[in-house]
Amino acid sequence: MAHTYDVAVVGGGPAGSTCAAFCAESGLKTLLLEKAIFPREKVCGDCLNPGCRPILDRLGLTEGVLTLPHSKLAEVEFIGLRGQSAKFALNANEHGEIAVKRSQFDHLLLQHAGECGAEIRQNAAVTSIERGWRIRVGDECISAKKVVAADGRNSTVARLLGLLPSSKKDRVALQTHLPLPRDFGNRVVLRFLPDGYCGMSSVGNDQLNLCLVGKPHHIDALKKWAEAQFAIAPDHSWRTITPLARRAIAPAHENLFFIGDAARVVEPFTGEGIYYALASGELAARHLIAHSPPADYAREHALLYRDRLWVNEIAKRAVMQPRLGSLTLDLLRLNPAVLRFLTGKIVGNALR
Ligand SMILES: Cc1cc2nc3c(=O)[nH]c(=O)nc-3n(C[C@H](O)[C@H](O)[C@H](O)COP(=O)(O)OP(=O)(O)OC[C@H]3O[C@@H](n4cnc5c(N)ncnc54)[C@H](O)[C@@H]3O)c2cc1C
Numbered sequence: 001m002a003h004t005y006d007v008a009v010v011g012g013g014p015a016g017s018t019c020a021a022f023c024a025e026s027g028l029k030t031l032l033l034e035k036a037i038f039p040r041e042k043v044c045g046d047c048l049n050p051g052c053r054p055i056l057d058r059l060g061l062t063e064g065v066l067t068l069p070h071s072k073l074a075e076v077e078f079i080g081l082r083g084q085s086a087k088f089a090l091n092a093n094e095h096g097e098i099a100v101k102r103s104q105f106d107h108l109l110l111q112h113a114g115e116c117g118a119e120i121r122q123n124a125a126v127t128s129i130e131r132g133w134r135i136r137v138g139d140e141c142i143s144a145k146k147v148v149a150a151d152g153r154n155s156t157v158a159r160l161l162g163l164l165p166s167s168k169k170d171r172v173a174l175q176t177h178l179p180l181p182r183d184f185g186n187r188v189v190l191r192f193l194p195d196g197y198c199g200m201s202s203v204g205n206d207q208l209n210l211c212l213v214g215k216p217h218h219i220d221a222l223k224k225w226a227e228a229q230f231a232i233a234p235d236h237s238w239r240t241i242t243p244l245a246r247r248a249i250a251p252a253h254e255n256l257f258f259i260g261d262a263a264r265v266v267e268p269f270t271g272e273g274i275y276y277a278l279a280s281g282e283l284a285a286r287h288l289i290a291h292s293p294p295a296d297y298a299r300e301h302a303l304l305y306r307d308r309l310w311v312n313e314i315a316k317r318a319v320m321q322p323r324l325g326s327l328t329l330d331l332l333r334l335n336p337a338v339l340r341f342l343t344g345k346i347v348g349n350a351l352r
Pocket of ligand 1: 270
């Protein structure tokens, strides 16, 4: 007879792998279901916020991450519509902000969850779920006492349970890796464009991560801008994702936890999504291991975001209206201490 898992984690991104690793390590019979086959790339700026470091330490993965090809980012630059810019130096060391390809970072985390004792199934898309819990993957029906939805911003678990908020007409992101332009250096650049914004960061010594974000009807214009700027062929294939923002989902339900983007999506401009994925994955694992009431996880999940979600909200307002965002940059350039404070709220000690 098929056995029942203590925990079934749906999605093997940073949130799911972190949660599965801690659950399995504590002795819970843990299954992780991932629809893709790793390594796989992902629409992301590839930047790891310094807040990830203590969680990677607790996972025992810091050294592993630092052996992957990565950039230690030495500068963050904001560029307005007229080319006006504000720059801040970052501490370019392993405690600072680094950039690493998601294919490699996510694969390392997934493998680690397996090494901690989680059963990992790839190429295993969840297609139906019934309370109780009975989860369908292909022809197989899997039983679990608790489910963790870690399946990203378009969470299938949330959709199947009627919990996914509508996000019609939201913005679209395009992402690609390109050869690193000469003289780009180890930095992250956030640039307002008339039709959206663009994020660029060096990844390793030889790659540039390029993200474009805009409304669906502006995406072609953004792409044309990037093609001219970086000599990209018109038939270049971009990765794409939508929505960029949507309402949050209550993170705790009876025997059901939402973590990472599945629970709450933050504006990518500040490059914090992976941090929240790791942190909420670890938090959910702690509550699963302790069998605490759902309300306890919900309360601590809210606290996780409380300190700096407001900075992310400001960033979101700025990028939703690039002209206004660029004007705000003008004002902040007159008063750099404010922009420095806001940047420091996000990157913490990495700011020099
Ligand atoms: C343009 C852009 C730039 C960004 N830049 C940054 C950045 O520089 N730094 C940063 O920290 N964050 C950034 N983010 C945010 C970051 O990418 C996310 O916050 C992060 O990936 C969330 O991790 P997660 O594990 O919650 O979800 P995901 O990484 O989305 O992982 C979800 C996993 O679930 C799997 N899955 C989905 N459906 C199913 C199913 N039905 N069955 C089984 N598995 C399923 C998927 O295949 C995927 O592997 C950016 C986002 C965007 C859009």
